[in-house]
Amino acid sequence: MKYLLSNPQPGERVVMILRRFWFTALWIVLTAVILFLLPVGVYALLLNFSPSLLDDSLITPALAMTACLYYLAVWLFAFTDFVDYYLDTWIITTGRIINVEQHGLFRRTASELNLSSIQDATSEISGPLQTFFKYGNVFVQTAAERERFHLKDIPHAEEVKETIMHLSEEDRMREQRGGKT
């Protein structure tokens, strides 16, 4: 996938574009499917235990309206969750890491850090799902007292961590060489 950097530095090239692993989206879809099926179960229960409720000329329309409202709400929240998942992107270039994150509907964060300032990178793969599907979190820490970068649910977390550390070392050496000349 091609990605145009908004303010490219001289000689900078994109090494990786990372997005959250597709399994995260699958959870959103599965949750929505389960929530969509829930009223069917409630309807079956009512049909068995209180059929008179479904014949009532006042309660039935109210129940139908509640069901419509419920389905629309589930659809909307599932989509909002999906957009949140879909718009989280991390771009690793030869000089920096760009972090673009969507938090809910009204908050969006875009930040970047220079690879040469990275002190430590940690990959974390926890739980059977992450181990089986080989995805996880990568935390990038700089010397500055700022919040560390958190690359969430990215595929091949360990390889990404190694790549970041390798690029960081290269960037640091490049800066040193540049300083000497």
Add this chain to the structure above:
Amino acid sequence: MTSIPLAVVLIPFFLFLILFFIFSIFNLFHLIHYGPSTAGKFAVIAVYVAGTLTLLGGSYLTLAPYDWERPITSTVFLKSVTDVNLFEIPNLPARDLEDDDTAL
């Protein structure tokens, strides 16, 4: 005895619809503006719009047949509530064992 049309229960539904449209527009704006220009993005938008139209159409078809002009009076409402017993075990007809082939 006070009486109000059943249509009043639709007021929260319409308020929710307004919120639904506002949130949907924000979501679509974020997706179009910040999402990568790939076929996947347009597929997601198409699925969401199609799903929304299906749900709205389904809601209309579900709610339209009811008589929303029907008045709700306090006595009718109370009567309908007292008739409901969610914890009542239904009286199912006894199975006729002689006709049942599956009986041992």
